Amino acid sequence: LLRRARAxxxxxxxxxxxxxxxxxxxxLVRxxxxxxxxxxxxxxYIGVGKATMSRQLRALEQLGLVAREPDPADGRAWLVALTEEGRTRVGRVREARRARYVSQLAHWDRGAVAELARLLHELNQGMAK
Structure with missing residues (x-):
């Protein structure tokens, strides 16, 4: 499951x-x-250091997917936000992924799908601790 998720x-x-x-x-999803x-x-949240995060954000900015803006609560800090292009692209990919899951699970019994969702939720909650 985890290997497939990474892929x-x-x-x-x-x-x-x-x-x-x-x-x-x-x-981007976050x-x-x-x-x-x-x-x-x-x-x-991702579990990386400042240098790694800075490098990733620079790359995302260069691709036009995120932008930095001053934090109104602290003039020394910056906030990162999706650009309109980033929001559009991420939304399109997430919707396509949802459609694939719906298609793949269409032949499953509704109760089995509900049980899978419950168990995955429980797994996620347990891993967050």
Whole structure:
């Protein structure tokens, strides 16, 4: 499951942009879900250091997928946000992924799909601790 998830992340990253690193896809999804974030918050979420996060954000900026803006709460800090292009591309890829899952699970019993969703949710909750 985890190996397949890593492979899927790479595929989704390439669908967003051919030059996007697979690890950076998670940053884009996080920004889509939560909105503007400080680089330090993103680094903590992904589990990387400042230098790695800075390099990834620079690459995402060069691809036109994110932009930095001053943090109104702290003039020394910056917030990272998806650009309109980034939002459009990530949304398109996530919707295509959802459609693939719907298609792949269409022949499953509804109760089995509900049980799978419940168990995956439980697994995610347990791994977050």
């Amino acid at each position: 899927n992340q790479g595929e989704m990253a390439r669908e967003v942009h051919p030059d996007l690193e697979p690890a950076a896809y998670g940053l 920004l889509e879900e939560l909105g503007r974030q400080r680089a330090t918050e993103l680094a903590a």
